[in-house]
Amino acid sequence: MNKIFLIISREYLTRIRKKSFIVMSILGPLLFAAMFVIPIWMTTRESDEVKKIAVIDSTMEFINQLESEHQKNLIFVYQPHFTLDQYKKYMKNNKEYDAVLYIPRILPYSPNSAQLVSHGQINFSITSYITSKLETLLTEKKMRALGIDNFEKIMESAKTKISLQTITVSARGEKKSNVEVNMILGYLLGLLIYMFIFMFGAQVMRGVIEEKTNRIVEVIISSVKPFQLMMGKVIGIALVVLTQISFWIIMTSTLVIIAKAVLLPDVDMTQLQSAAPQSIMSSSGSMSGMQSAAPAMNMSEAQKAFAKFDTIPFVKIIGWFIFFFIGGYLLYGSFFAAIGSVVDSETDTQQFMLPITIPLIMGLFIMFYTLNNHDSSIAYWFSIFPLTSPIVMMARIPFDAPNSEIILSAVILILTFIGAIWMAGKIYRTGILIYGKKVGYKEIFKWLKYKH
Amino acid sequence: MNIFEARNIVKAYGDFTALDNVTVSIPENSIYGLLGPNGAGKTTLIRIMNQILMPDQGQLFFQNRPLKPNDVFAMGYLPEERGLYKKMKVGEQALYLARLKGMSKNDALKKLKYWFEKFEIQSWWDKKVEELSKGMAQKLQFIVTILHEPKFLIFDEPFSGFDPINATLMRDEMLNLKAQGATIILSTHNMNSVEELCDNITLINKAQAVLEGEVIEIQNRYKPDIFEISYKGDPQIFQRSLNSKFELLEQTGRKEIYSAKVKNIHASGDNELLNLILPHVHVTSFTEILPSMNDIFIKAVESSNKN
Structure with missing residues (x-):
């Protein structure tokens, strides 16, 4: 037993000392945190930046009308006496204005004739604001011409905004659910398991090939059992992954907490629960906030986005994530180790990779399907089938898959990886001692029958 | 006493039989050659x-149990x-391999220090293995093999890849190990080193042990009964002095110093040959030609292939 610890610690230490591990450990959480924080940050940042826009209003109808209290970062300077050409010339050498809005006399009759001239690419939120503002003003004007006064007030009272709350009912009672957040979470978790199995399974394979091509394997198995060497490698790499994941979890949550504190000071998160069912995507751009220009909003989109995460059962999800990762990794990792043992170099692995790649990729696609149909029978069966269950089940767990199904899937996965390890061990111990010979499936099946 | 015995070993890989009822007994404190074609x-x-x-069949005994x-x-x-x-550093790797053999960290470090000093390679400790030459790596492998002071050593083609200086170093270390009581199994194609080092051999051909025993005894068994005689005198008289039991194979030389090869046809005593020629020529040297292990190897393999 002592020996396997030596092997595990060698596999572990040589990998966590690598530069790539350190880089990934730091970049990973930054990427994750960025995924959550940047959209939120963007919304807050845009409102700070002030843009100055010159308005050449030939109709003279919109002067001092474009401003709104929700859009304080746009300053409109009305210059009705200049022509557009004069301004274009002026702007070539002058950056006083970020853009020039040209409203021709014919605008009420020709809606496509307004122009926005700028130095660089202009922000989408600005164009959409100007468009909607002009639309509102023109509509109002036309309405007034038809004899309807107080248009704005009428519209205000008539306008209705729906925010759909989703609630799941189960034996344990009812519970608010976040369909969108669950989808994103399920997607991320399934994808992460897929990526980890592939990345680190391939690392196991490369490690085995390295030992074989270095010709150190026979030296080692004269001191330890081949099975110990194989499992030492598989477990050592698993620990590397777990180290990396826990590092990521700690770093990401720290970064998110810091971001929360910096971006949203003085917010009591418990008050935000009711905001949760809204789409997380609405916070990724400021445009929806602008288009609706909803004055009824009590809190910013950013606050809502954070509030959504507080309704997720993180402990349960992380726990199962680690379980399904380990299970899937042990299952596929032992296959990868067996492949590594039968080839002489990485280029020879192609023919054996297919039976591993197919169920993995199938799992990924069924995972995508599961996100929209998490209670379908396809989702059910593939979350039980051990070769796809780590990926597919992870997409179901955020949707509150029944515990009995999760446990059934877990037990089948455990039994399968025990069988897989046993089989891989048999292939491995014969394979590592065979050099310079192309081995086919037929031969490998023969090895399974060998006595050792 | 035999330190290791393998009795009636049978091992097959599917349809291919790799070992067919092979028995070897390895005497303690000897160097045992394991020979045979690829x-x-x-x-x-x-x-x-x-x-x-x-093994599929057969028993293995170590120190009589x-x-x-x-x-x-x-x-x-x-x-x-x-x-x-x-990618691993030399010292770290040596330590790892030593600990896999059951050594404690301190013990391994102490012995590594001794061997690194003996081979004058202390400066390699923090180098990566990929920076070493092939010969340097072989030295390291040798140290790692013997570091835990095993009683029983197996060297499979130990001299391949070594330059003559390092090969001599290895050879001397093997003899040292034997002097300290170790038993060594030497599997090699280098027949000179077999003659030089081995006490006993087993020759395996096509999964079977076809020849075994002490090296000297085997050489005697395979000796061609040819004597090489250097003498001063007349080659004609020399030839005439031989009787029907002896056959002159060749004679070379000039100006009264000659060298002759004589085969003893009926394997009678060496002295009889001397008695025949001594009255006629002045013998300067008289040696029996022993077969080289190389010749024995080829002969034994050929004759076992015929059967």
């Missing part, structure tokens, strides 16, 4: 001794296909 089954036998492979899994710690093995982790 693919004869030597490496399989070695791997069975190391418990890397299990059945072989146990823990006996690998009393063995050192330098395989033919040998290497090191390229």
Whole structure:
């Protein structure tokens, strides 16, 4: 037993000392945190930046009308006496204005004739604001011409905004659910398991090939059992992954907490629960906030986005994530180790990779399907089938898959990886001692029958 | 006393029989040569001794009791296909391999220090293995093999890849180890080193042991009964002095110094030949030609292939 610890610690230490591990450990959480924080940050940042826009209003109808209290970062300077050409010339050498809005006399009759001239690419939120503002003003004007006064007030009272709350009912009672957040979470978790199995399974394979091509394997198995060497490698790499994941979890949550504190000071998160069912995507751009220009909003989109995460059962999800990762990794990792043992170099692995790649990729696609149909029978069966269950089940767990199904899937996965390890061990111990010979499936099946 | 015995070992890989009822007995404190053409089954036998492979049939004994899994710690093995982790540092790697053989960290460090000083390679400790030359790596492998002071050592083609200086160093160390009481199995194609080092051999051909015994005894068994005689005198008289029991194979030389090869046809005494020629020529040297292990190897393999 002592020996396997030596092997595990060698596999572990040589990998966590690598530069790539350190880089990934730091970049990973930054990427994750960025995924959550940047959209939120963007919304807050845009409102700070002030843009100055010159308005050449030939109709003279919109002067001092474009401003709104929700859009304080746009300053409109009305210059009705200049022509557009004069301004274009002026702007070539002058950056006083970020853009020039040209409203021709014919605008009420020709809606496509307004122009926005700028130095660089202009922000989408600005164009959409100007468009909607002009639309509102023109509509109002036309309405007034038809004899309807107080248009704005009428519209205000008539306008209705729906925010759909989703609630799941189960034996344990009812519970608010976040369909969108669950989808994103399920997607991320399934994808992460897929990526980890592939990345680190391939690392196991490369490690085995390295030992074989270095010709150190026979030296080692004269001191330890081949099975110990194989499992030492598989477990050592698993620990590397777990180290990396826990590092990521700690770093990401720290970064998110810091971001929360910096971006949203003085917010009591418990008050935000009711905001949760809204789409997380609405916070990724400021445009929806602008288009609706909803004055009824009590809190910013950013606050809502954070509030959504507080309704997720993180402990349960992380726990199962680690379980399904380990299970899937042990299952596929032992296959990868067996492949590594039968080839002489990485280029020879192609023919054996297919039976591993197919169920993995199938799992990924069924995972995508599961996100929209998490209670379908396809989702059910593939979350039980051990070769796809780590990926597919992870997409179901955020949707509150029944515990009995999760446990059934877990037990089948455990039994399968025990069988897989046993089989891989048999292939491995014969394979590592065979050099310079192309081995086919037929031969490998023969090895399974060998006595050792 | 035999330190290791393998009795009636049979090992097959599917339809291919690698070892067919092979028995070897290795006397304690000897150097035992394991010879045979490529693919004869030597490496399989070695791997069975190391418990890397299990025999299909047969028994294994170590120090007169059945072989146990823990006996690998009393063995050192330098395989033919040998290497090191390229990216690992020399010292770290040596320590790792030593600890896999059951040594404590402190003990391993102490002994590594001794050997690194002896081979004058202390400066390599923090180098990566990929920076070492092939010969340097072989030295390191040798140290790692013997570091835990095993009683029983197996060297599979130990001299391949060595320059003559390092090969001599290895050879001397092997003799040292034997002097300190170790038993060594030497599997090699280098017949000179067999003659030089081995006390006993087994020759394996096509999965079977076809020749075994002490090197001197085997050489005697295979000797062609040819004597090489250098003498001063007349070659004609020399030739005439031989009787029908002896056949002159060749004579070379000039100006009264000649060298002759004479075959003893009926294997009668060496002295009789001397008695025949001494009255006629002045003998300066008289030696029996012993067969080289190389010749014995070829002869034994050929005759076993015919059967």
